[in-house]
Amino acid sequence: MTTVENDAEVIVVGAGPGGSATAYHLARHGVRVLLLEKTEFPREKVCGDGLTPRAVRQLIRMGVDTSTEAGWLRNRGLRVIGGGVRLELDWPDLASFPNYGLVRTRLDFDDLLAQRAVAAGAKLRTSVNVVGPVLDGDGRVVGVEAEAGPDKEPATFRAPLVVAADGVSGRFPLALGLAKREDRPIGVAVRRYYRCEAKHDDDYLESWLELRSKGSDALLPGYGWIFGLGDGRVNVGLGVLNSSSAFGKTNYRRLLTDWLANTPEEWGMTDETNAEGPILGAALPMGFNRVPHYTRGVLLVGDSGGMVNPFNGEGIAYAMESGELAAEIAVQALARPAGAERERALMAYPTELKARFGGYYRLGGIFVKLIGRPEVMRAATRYGMPHPTLMRFVLKLLANLTDPRGGDAMDRVINAMSKAAPAV
Numbered sequence: 001m002t003t004v005e006n007d008a009e010v011i012v013v014g015a016g017p018g019g020s021a022t023a024y025h026l027a028r029h030g031v032r033v034l035l036l037e038k039t040e041f042p043r044e045k046v047c048g049d050g051l052t053p054r055a056v057r058q059l060i061r062m063g064v065d066t067s068t069e070a071g072w073l074r075n076r077g078l079r080v081i082g083g084g085v086r087l088e089l090d091w092p093d094l095a096s097f098p099n100y101g102l103v104r105t106r107l108d109f110d111d112l113l114a115q116r117a118v119a120a121g122a123k124l125r126t127s128v129n130v131v132g133p134v135l136d137g138d139g140r141v142v143g144v145e146a147e148a149g150p151d152k153e154p155a156t157f158r159a160p161l162v163v164a165a166d167g168v169s170g171r172f173p174l175a176l177g178l179a180k181r182e183d184r185p186i187g188v189a190v191r192r193y194y195r196c197e198a199k200h201d202d203d204y205l206e207s208w209l210e211l212r213s214k215g216s217d218a219l220l221p222g223y224g225w226i227f228g229l230g231d232g233r234v235n236v237g238l239g240v241l242n243s244s245s246a247f248g249k250t251n252y253r254r255l256l257t258d259w260l261a262n263t264p265e266e267w268g269m270t271d272e273t274n275a276e277g278p279i280l281g282a283a284l285p286m287g288f289n290r291v292p293h294y295t296r297g298v299l300l301v302g303d304s305g306g307m308v309n310p311f312n313g314e315g316i317a318y319a320m321e322s323g324e325l326a327a328e329i330a331v332q333a334l335a336r337p338a339g340a341e342r343e344r345a346l347m348a349y350p351t352e353l354k355a356r357f358g359g360y361y362r363l364g365g366i367f368v369k370l371i372g373r374p375e376v377m378r379a380a381t382r383y384g385m386p387h388p389t390l391m392r393f394v395l396k397l398l399a400n401l402t403d404p405r406g407g408d409a410m411d412r413v414i415n416a417m418s419k420a421a422p423a424v
Helices: 017-028 053-061 106-120 171-175 252-260 316-334 340-346 348-371 374-384 388-399 409-420
Strands: 010-013 033-036 073-075 077-082 085-090 101-103 123-125 128-135 141-148 153-158 161-164 186-195 204-208 223-228 233-241 275-285 298-300
Touching (some): 010 141, 017 033, 017 106, 085 388, 316 348, 348 374
Parallel strands (some): 010 161, 161 298
Antiparallel strands (some): 073 101, 223 233
């Protein structure tokens, strides 16, 4: 099926946060964009459901109403638990970012963003599973092959540019021979929903730096979180990084229940009857673990390009930021004739990604290796947690929240570190 109605100037594969952000910003610039999603909305995604101010900024840039009346639960900052200390850190007051975070389940979050793209002028087609690229005689991607609808009818969609925003699986870039790099950080996370009146409307995202099972002082691998959803439920999960000796050798679902058995009984997370749904898991591709981010007419956005922050496991903000950047670059490229001039414009995408995040992700890779050593993690929590000023610095570093110009001393130090580090 190669009818004209399927043609577009840009095809975006995947309607997650990265794909929908790309489509939205392209459509706002008047580009004819086709957004292809393999599932139907609403649909569940494995995620912590927590959004830092960095992600909130991207929602605002898409014109999303982030008020509580629109169904969002706001939070003031991060509560960190570890080393026998419980510390509440408010999000920093910055010119570049809002001073609040949000929580919302992916069940309707992704749908909301896809509808913003549609409202801007993008054409959304669901139940379209992209299976591979269409190549011209020079090996350049000029469209996608797909299976459409419940009958998986073969379909071909053509466009001079394709954006791969198909998540951690990265099936589209894999079809082009772009495998993930094994020398970059990666994590595994599992999560489950529980009914929990005691913590469902928490003012803070809660991060547990130390996990223990009931009746034991021995540390479990990984870090945990408890994020209130504001509807009587919480999102509870944990993550383990590949720098940990337990990575790939642990039953992560059992690990989660072992940790939750040690939480207060009144929270109700030790009672299976309070659980809503199964424990689900997903990989966290970090630190640009799939490159190049542009090749042969294809731009990689978000998890497809391994853009999860190695410091804190945040992926949504970077998916949306890379989507906006990909859209800006694509607009400039499409204004040029096909050939060398257009390619020159498109190569600005990986260059700008490296300039924005390359040094910071390099620091994140070092951080991942350090905290993978239990003795380093123990020392960090024991000696760092009792010092609020130091922890405020750590929060800014981990959440990548600084003012690039005119910031305070902490901002200047973090920005200088990121610039000094060689880009990944």
